[in-house]
Amino acid sequence: MSLLSVRDLTVKFAMRSQTVTALHQISFDLARGERLGIVGESGAGKSITGFALMKLLSAPGYIDSGTIQFDGTDITQAPEAQMRQIRGNRIAMVFQDPMVTLNPVLTIGQQMVETLRAHRKLSRRDAQEIALTKLREVQIAAPELRLKQYPHELSGGMRQRIIIAMALLLDPDLIIADEPTTALDVTIQADIMELLLKLCQANKVGLILITHDLGVVSQLTERTLVMYAGRIVEAGKTREIINDPQHPYTQGLINALPQQTLPGQMLKQIPGAMPVLTDIPPGCPFSPRCAFALAECRRLLPQIMQQGSSEVACHEVNRLHSDLLLEEGR
Known part of the structure; x- marks a missing residue:
């Protein structure tokens, strides 16, 4: 049984004028001790996913539907x-800014000791x-x-350590x-x-790493x-996604890495910007920025489908895959 099994998780925000959907039917599994990355630009829904898994969504955000099975419990x-x-x-969470996470008026010892004593009967x-x-x-x-x-007496790197x-104080099964x-x-x-990798491997702790x-x-x-835009567009083994990205958005993210550009050249960028939640385009949300988009892409939302060992939500990739299967069957 998976340590974590998320099915059709949908998160919405009840705004004054309308209700917007921040996560659209997210589904994935995490085995014990497995390390999973969640990647995307700002506004993709990465952090919302992490907060939803911890049930730390603040109003007006709420889980609208779906399940989060953690060790068999929804x-x-x-x-x-x-x-x-x-x-x-x-489940423990490591946040972006340690100065926000740590209490500035308590010593590091007070915070660590009180955390332990809140969960364990310890002197x-x-x-x-x-x-x-x-x-x-x-x-x-x-x-x-x-x-x-x-906290203010320590460097940024030391605060993050x-x-x-x-996060490891209580020997959690999962770190987000x-x-x-x-x-x-x-550096x-x-x-x-x-350090995070070594600790997770040594303690057999599952890891969900949220990053751009x-x-x-x-x-x-x-x-x-x-x-x-709140959807999973590609999922699979990290090495295969890096070496052979299927979705145009994934390809754009990889092409934008500095090491993909020769010294002295301009860094490659994905044109346009992530749509805001109140103005998600019809069809594929990425279609306004996609060089391969056709009329179908702007009209119909692609469903995630198996493509080799990965899953991809893209009309063009699925069409090419179907054509290949037809050719192989001839």
């Missing part, structure tokens, strides 16, 4: 008291020992000193990392990602979901 129906036991204890001394152990695991120098410090240590290195320097980003960077996904994850 948490969309779970009362808040049960979710408080699952959050942190079974303050025992909780502090566990906190020290986790800080050592994330390679924090002088952990005894760090426990006495406040502490957030990861806090939402753009965990956005505010960090490039520190690489260190944090390598396909380069990071290629290094850390085993499978990838590519999202656009």
Whole structure:
């Protein structure tokens, strides 16, 4: 049985003038210890997916339909008291900005110890020992000193390491990392990602990595979901998606990577911008930006279909695949 099984998850926001759909029938599975990447531009629905999985959507957002089966339990129906036991204890989240996550008026030690004691019957001394152990695991120098410090006294990279240590405090089965290195320097980003990978492998923890960077996904994850305008447009093994992208949007994301451009040349961009939720175009949401779009693409919404070992929602790819099958059958 999968650790996490999401089926037809739809999230809506009740605005003053209308209700908009932020996630459209998202479905995917995550095995125990598996590492999954969720990729797309800003506005694709990546972070909303993470918040929905934790049931942390704030009004006016809400889960409209679908199920989130976590270890056999549909948490969309779970009362808040049960979710408080699952959050942190079974599912942990690493947010983009550690300065928002950490309480500025409490020391690192106070925050880690109180987190442990909220979920476990531990003495303050025992909780502090566990906190020290986790800080050592994330390679924090002088952990005894760090426990006495406040967040503002630490560097950005060190704060992010502490957030990861806090995510691992209660030995969760799943970590959701939402753009965990956005505010960090490039060299520190690489260190944090390598650390996260090693910790997940060593502790057999499942990982959902939410990012806009396909380069990071290629290094850390085993499978990838590519999202656009609240929909999954391509899903499959990370290596195959990177080496042979099927959807034009995925191809555009890969072409936009800096390493795809020669020194001195302009970086390649996908023309246009992600549509806003209140003005999603008819048919394929990507069609206004797609160089391969036909009349059918602007009229009909493509359904996700199996294409080799991947799943793709694209009229053009599905048509080419059907033509190939017809030729092979001749």
